[in-house]
Amino acid sequence: MRCSYLVLALAMCAPPAAAQPAASTPWMTGARLVKLLGNTDPATVAWDASSPFRSRAWVAEHLDRVNGEFVHGYIQGVHDATEGKQWCWHPEYMPAPDELEMAARHALQRMPAEQLSRNASDLIVEVWRAKWPCTTTKPRAK
DSSP, X not given: OHHHHHHHHHHHHSOOOOOOOOOOOOSXXXXXXXXXXXXXXXXXXXXXXXXXXXXXXXXXXXXXXXXXXXXXXXXXXXXXXXXXXXXXXXXXXXXXXHHHHHHHHHHHHHSOHHHHTSBHHHHHHHHHHHHSOOOSSOOOOO
């Protein structure tokens, strides 16, 4: 019993271990989002005759549809979180929702791999900020 108290006392007196900074990797990188935008190769999907899908092609089509819906939702979330703060809708340039999404998709698909290792939402915001910046001056009344 005395031994356990001694161990406990020594543990309490020990200096805390130095914390190592963890490499922060974004959950949704640009590369991951671009991969979700791509066409799924039917040869790469798991499929067997008991599947509810008739063929690998149907599975691939389903995955593309589901991934596309996910990407759409992700981009809409970035839009809601950043509009008016990091980029701005303005009467002089009125980007429609589909235009915002297409600008993000096209820019991501053209970025080099080293850039795509960054957070996808940061990359999207940079694209939108370049196209639709927030101005400090108010527009002229027409």
